[in-house]
Amino acid sequence: TMLGNRAFGESGTFPDENYAREIMQLFTIGLWEMNLDGTFKVDSHGNRINTYTNDDIEAFARIWTGWD
Numbered sequence: 001t002m003l004g005n006r007a008f009g010e011s012g013t014f015p016d017e018n019y020a021r022e023i024m025q026l027f028t029i030g031l032w033e034m035n036l037d038g039t040f041k042v043d044s045h046g047n048r049i050n051t052y053t054n055d056d057i058e059a060f061a062r063i064w065t066g067w068d
Contacts, residue, residue, distance in 0.1 A: 020060035024052055 025031055033041040033049040041049045 015061040015065040017057050017061040020057050020064055023064070024057070024060065 029051045031048075031051060033051050035041055043049055
């Protein structure tokens with residue numbers, strides 16, 4: 001593992017976020033929240049509601065790559 005990894009603090013690099021994004025989009029929760037009847041949930045402006053944010057992607061990228 002990369003427990004205690006200081007790469008971000010030393011070099012400013014980030015773990016690969018593509019893997020985290022693919023897992024979340026394709027194999028788990030998808031891009032948009034849905035109602036039980038299969039229709040998309042929308043906010044007060046009629047926009048679809050995202051299931052996750054970029055902060056979630058960054059956190060999962062750290063988890064799945066072993067970055068501390």
